[in-house]
Every structure is written in structure tokens, then in C-alpha cells.
Amino acid sequence: MNGKRKLILIIRGDYMYTFFPVIQPDELLFSIYARYHERSLNKNENKTMEELHLTKINPFLPKNIQYLIKELKYFDVPDKDYFLTFHSMYNYISNFISPDDNRGLYLYMTDGTGKVEPHVSDKFFSKKKYLKYCPVCNQRDFKTLGESFWRLSHQLPTLFICLEHEISLKRVDTPNHEVGLKTIPKNELNVFFQETFTKKTMFYVKKFAKQSVLLNRVKLNLYNSIQSQNFYHLFVEKGLMTGSEIDVKKLEKEIVEFFGKEFLELSGFSKALFIEIKERPLFFSNSMTPVETLVLINFFFDSLSGMLLYNNRTPKREIASSLLVELLL
Numbered sequence: 001m002n003g004k005r006k007l008i009l010i011i012r013g014d015y016m017y018t019f020f021p022v023i024q025p026d027e028l029l030f031s032i033y034a035r036y037h038e039r040s041l042n043k044n045e046n047k048t049m050e051e052l053h054l055t056k057i058n059p060f061l062p063k064n065i066q067y068l069i070k071e072l073k074y075f076d077v078p079d080k081d082y083f084l085t086f087h088s089m090y091n092y093i094s095n096f097i098s099p100d101d102n103r104g105l106y107l108y109m110t111d112g113t114g115k116v117e118p119h120v121s122d123k124f125f126s127k128k129k130y131l132k133y134c135p136v137c138n139q140r141d142f143k144t145l146g147e148s149f150w151r152l153s154h155q156l157p158t159l160f161i162c163l164e165h166e167i168s169l170k171r172v173d174t175p176n177h178e179v180g181l182k183t184i185p186k187n188e189l190n191v192f193f194q195e196t197f198t199k200k201t202m203f204y205v206k207k208f209a210k211q212s213v214l215l216n217r218v219k220l221n222l223y224n225s226i227q228s229q230n231f232y233h234l235f236v237e238k239g240l241m242t243g244s245e246i247d248v249k250k251l252e253k254e255i256v257e258f259f260g261k262e263f264l265e266l267s268g269f270s271k272a273l274f275i276e277i278k279e280r281p282l283f284f285s286n287s288m289t290p291v292e293t294l295v296l297i298n299f300f301f302d303s304l305s306g307m308l309l310y311n312n313r314t315p316k317r318e319i320a321s322s323l324l325v326e327l328l329l
């Protein structure tokens with residue numbers, strides 16, 4: 001910052017910027033707010049909320065990013081689309097929802113005017129009452145940075161391990177999102193209990209992790225491909241029908257055999273999906289979370305790219321890049 005800018009800040013009395021943390025790669029926007037709060041020494045979170053122009057805290061659904069950018073203009077921060085892609089779950093969520101819901105979500109997150117429909121918030125935010133972190137990344141952060149930060153990729157609903165360290169993530173419960181502006185806690189133990197998974201589980205855990213990161217980087221617009229009607233055709237094609245009805249018992253058996261019980265339990269896959277498919281064969285997709293959606297996609301197509309190729313509606317360039325990311329990431 002040059003002298004003139006500094007002077008402007010002092011004249012305006014904007015001392016808050018002195019405390020603004022350096023934004024880390026893959027850092028969740030909420031984490032930036034939480035680290036700012038810790039540095040600011042504000043006793044009351046409301047004071048911080050006021051300074052950052054926040055009305056409520058939902059770690060996964062930041063509102064009015066434009067305001068933050070406007071206030072931080074002295075630091076030459078990138079634009080709102082950069083924050084959406086690299087510091088929020090916007091791309092990930094938008095891949096699963098309709099164009100109308102997308103517009104509402106975009107406006108809500110960028111300038112605070114749009115509305116996030118209840119079926120979107122229920123699916124992605126309301127049921128998710130925890131934040132996740134990797135204990136090894138955490139220890140390294142404290143060693144190198146003196147503090148740690150919430151990583152965006154670790155919060156993705158279909159990512160269960162740290163891809164760098166290949167260990168499962170720890171959860172910090174946030175009942176009813178009463179998380180406050182909490183920074184990531186220091187992992188005190190040098191030795192921590194590590195679950196071991198079967199090779200098959202690790203295979204799918206890694207596969208889902210790569211696909212999750214891809215979904216958060218690239219807009220693949222899955223919405224039209226993940227509707228009940230599309231899956232209905234696949235049930236028919238795969239011989240999963242008894243007469244005119246879907247044989248959900250056979251479907252369940254094949255899905256459990258395909259992924260293994262351990263993986264399905266770890267992922268939080270809900271078996272209520274099979275009841276939904278039986279009762280509402282042409283409307284069940286409305287109730288699917290990203291976990292159930294990725295389970296069906298991988299069961300039928302083996303990969304995200306497989307589905308894009310099958311539906312042949314996605315530009316070839318995007319299919320090629322998604323194939324590459326799924327293979328190499």
C-alpha cells in the first residue's frame with residue numbers, strides 16, 4: 001500500500017483493514033471472516049459482523065461478496081467471480097441446481113439481492129451441521145503460518161478425505177449453524193486415531209474427492225442430466241425393472257455390491273432413496289443430495305465424464321478437461 005492510500009485510510013478511520021488476514025489458497029470465505037474477527041480483538045462478534053457488513057453467519061453461504069470487495073479495494077483484491085470459484089461452494093452447488101435457482105443463488109452471494117430457495121438451502125446447508133478439517137494440514141499450518149484456516153475443498157459434501165494426505169477429515173459440530181466466527185482449533189495431539197478403510201472404500205473415496213474438486217472448479221451444468229426421467233431410462237436399460245415397476249430390491253443389492261457397505265456408510269448415503277424411487281419413480285431426484293446423485297452417476301456411468309459423454313450435450317472441450325482432471329487430480 002502506498003503512503004497516499006495509507007493516509008486515506010487513516011483519514012477515513014478505517015483501521016479494520018490493518019487486521020485483514022492474507023487470504024490463503026483454497027480458504028473458505030467464512031474462514032477469512034473468522035480469522036479477521038480473531039485478529040481484530042473485537043470482544044463482540046456483532047461488532048465484527050457490522051464491520052464486515054454481515055447480517056448472519058452461514059459458513060457455506062456467504063452473502064454479498066461484492067461489499068467485501070468494495071471495502072477492500074485498496075488491496076487490489078480479485079473480482080467476485082474469483083471469490084465465488086476459489087473461496088466458496090458456488091460452482092459445486094450450481095452444478096446440481098436449476099438455472100432459475102442458480103440466478104437466485106448468484107445474486108444472493110454476490111450482491112445480497114437474490115433469494116436462495118428453501119429446497120436449495122435444505123439440500124446443501126440446513127442438514128450439514130459441521131465443518132471439516134485435516135489434522136495433518138492443521139499441524140503444518142500452525143507450524144508454518146502460526147494459525148490454521150478452514151479449507152473450501154474439505155467442506156464439499158462428497159469429499160471425505162484430505163486428498164493430499166489421504167486421511168479422513170475431522171468434524172467440528174456446528175449445531176444449527178451456531179458456529180460463530182470460529183477459527184479452526186489447534187490439533188493438540190501429535191498422534192491421532194486414524195480409521196483404516198478397505199482398498200475398495202479408499203478407491204471410491206478418492207474418486208468422489210476428485211469429482212468433488214472438479215465440480216467446484218468447473219461448471220458442468222449437471223441439472224438436466226440428473227433428473228428422475230434420465231435415471232428411469234437407465235433402470236430400464238440395465239434390466240432393473242420387474243414388469244412396469246422398478247425393482248428397487250435388485251437396485252439396492254447392486255449398489256451395495258458396487259460400492260461396498262463401508263463406503264456407503266462413510267458417505268452418509270441415505271437408503272431412503274430406494275423408497276423414494278419406488279414411490280415416486282419420476283420425481284425422486286428432487287430429494288437427492290449430492291451424495292446420492294454421485295452414487296447414481298458413478299453406478300451407471302463409472303465417472304462424471306462418462307455421464308457427460310453419454311448425454312453428449314456438454315461441449316467436447318469441457319468433457320476432455322473433466323476426463324483429464326478425474327484421471328490426474
Ligand SMILES: [Zn+2]
Nearest residue numbers: 134137162165
Ligand atoms: Zn491434509
